Amino acid sequence: MDILQYSDAILGGATIGLAATLLLLLNGRVLGISGIAANIISGQSYSRKYSISFVCGLFLAGWTAFRLIPGALADSPVTDLKILALAGLLVGIGTRLGNGCTSGHGVCGLSRFSKRSLFATIAFMASAIATVYLTQHIWELGQL
Amino acid sequence: MKILSYFFIGIVFGVGLILSGMTLPLKVLGFLDIFGNWDPTLAFVMGAAVITTTAGYQLILRRSSPILENSFSLPTVRAIDTKLLLGACMFGMGWGLVGFCPGPVLTAVSSLTAGTITFVCAMFAGFWVVGLAK
Known part of the structure; x- marks a missing residue:
């Protein structure tokens, strides 16, 4: 195994960790994107303007990369808008019921040694792996 | 100052997602396809992110408060219940x-394609529906 092959992944992961660390250091919060994004409409957790500001930062990073680096962003190989809408709805409802997604439970929760986040992470990883297995290898919808 | 900090951290997080390949749904699906042609790269993203965050959190939580707020606001719910597991399974x-989770899709939607916009609108509809029920 060539570790250099994974250098971008490691650097990217460390940058994600840096962002999570900065949010705790500056604002005292864990970095959970589904919570931040949902707070834009609910405004229940804290002031909406902070969530909007964060998502604008994400958007700007994406937009800049999209302009400067070909291939930095990509669409899903699934192009059927009905399936994309269904997936978005599942992600929206699921992350609110479970109070977190890949960032909140997967990165920050595990880093806080939260048992709740560990169970959530195992559940969503298993569910995502099972979904890919079913769509790709059983039903052979064949996007991969 | 607080608004700027959220904006800046959003940029850093977005850069991390782009560098790591999380904004490429095909790569994400390849990572999840452990029974097929498995691409383990994103395990290194997760590993590096957790190691960095764990180290950072250990140092920061020795402080009595964060820099821009009076106190830490950490999650307090600890229950491992049906709602948590059902939600996590739906999210999975x-x-x-399709290979998108919330952070990467909010970064990728800057390409303004029909697919990413559709996903993001549906995701916010999902947030809204659960908000109504609460």
């Missing part, structure tokens, strides 16, 4: 169907 299904 959506993620596995």
